[in-house]
Amino acid sequence: MKVGLDVGGTKTDAVAVDDGGSIAGRIRIPTGWGPDAVAQTVLDAVGALGREAGVDLSAVRSVGVGIPGQIEPGTGRVVHAVNLGVEALDLADVVTPRLGVPVRVENDVKAAALGAHALHRVPGVAAPDSMAYLNLGTGIAAGIVTDGVLWRGARGTAGEVGHISVDPSGPRCRCGQRGCIEAFAGGGAIAERWARRSALPVRDVFDAADAGDASARQLRAGLAQGVAAAVRVLVLTADVDIVVLGGGVTALGERLLTDVAAVLSASAEASPFMRSLHLAERIELLPPGSPAAALGAALVGAEGDAAHDTQEALING
Template structure:
């Protein structure tokens, strides 16, 4: 049994995957604030799988955790997880003795990339040799999987496309630069530029744009421009077979996909080379409600056993 946890700013999803690849249990609990509370959340989530989902903890041999922030390479130490109130925390060291099994920690977007790759294979579609998972949430970041393995890069920052500037005169990004992809396509940046109080600001922008609001139309166009730029960067630098879009912004579904495809097609009109890449055909949407992040965390946790074997189980389970 392998357990995977997706620790988010407000909630934590946990799944248990058995040796046959089937989901043996899943739960969701609130995420605590601060380093001690985050560690307790991980312990509580594993316990809740037993109490609420009937998972036999004696069968659990690994726990993987996907969490926002930077993960120091080769360690279970997370830093700068600002949305969780964590400046620095060796999460693996804090929880492994309490759980009694190996614990491995990975950035949540990179974990989701592994999960999205496994889900794509499980769907029956042709297995891509490489995939980028582009997370469109409050911020923008990507994870890259090649030959079934996560590509982290030399310092664990492979896929951090959100802070590539595509317009030096564009809106100010929280990183200090102007015109970053995240400043155009991040849900938090869109909400700040919209300046209307709303529970679903990005959806409100799309609705207002449909109604003819000129400022909303600009924001909607900028969002598509930012996503399309991220797709181009991922394909032109890593030459991935497909780019899978996930994260809260993708709840817009076809409304978002139509805009992004149109932007990719329009930007390729003057370039035979860009047209040859057929970028609009290489973008897919992660199904809503997907457990990609928690599944990917389970894969991360099982890396010491065999990532490929675990992924095969997910495909055939």
């Protein structure tokens, strides 16, 4: 049994995965604010899997945690998790002694990519060799899985497509550059530029655009252009079979998918090369409520075990 946690800004999703790869239990609890409370949330979530979901915690061999922010390569240390009130936290070091099993920590989008890849396996149909998971939330980032393995890159930056500038005279991005994909398509950037109070600013923008509001139409077009640019970058650099779109902004569902597919199709019209890539047919939405992020974290948590198993198999011939 392996446990995976997706620590989000407001809620933490936890799953227990049995040896056959099926989800044996799932719970959700609120996420605490600040380093101590975040570490406690991890402990509480594992406890709740036992108490509320009836998971036999003595059978758990590993815990993986997906968390927003940067993970220092090769460590369980998370830095700059701004949405959680965490500047720096040695998460694995803090919770491992309390949990008594190995704990591994990964960036939440990268973990979700691994989970989305695993969930894409339909019985009888092989999973795509390569997949990108493009997270459309407050910010924009992607995780890339090739041959079933998460591609982290040399410094863990692989997939940070949100900060590719697509317009040097575009809006200023929070990273300091101009015209980043995230400055056009990030939920946070759109909410800022829409500047009207709303619980669901991106949905408001779509509704106002449908009603004919010119500034909303411009923002909505920018969102579709930004997402389409990210899809192009992912396919043209990593040649992923499909790009799965997830994250809060994808609650817009087909309205978003249709816009993005239209931009991809329109930009392919003048280019036989782009047309040959069939990009509009290679994007999919992650189903609402998908356990991809927590499941992916469970897979990350067990990564060392897999390596260990392989090593044992080699030693034992």
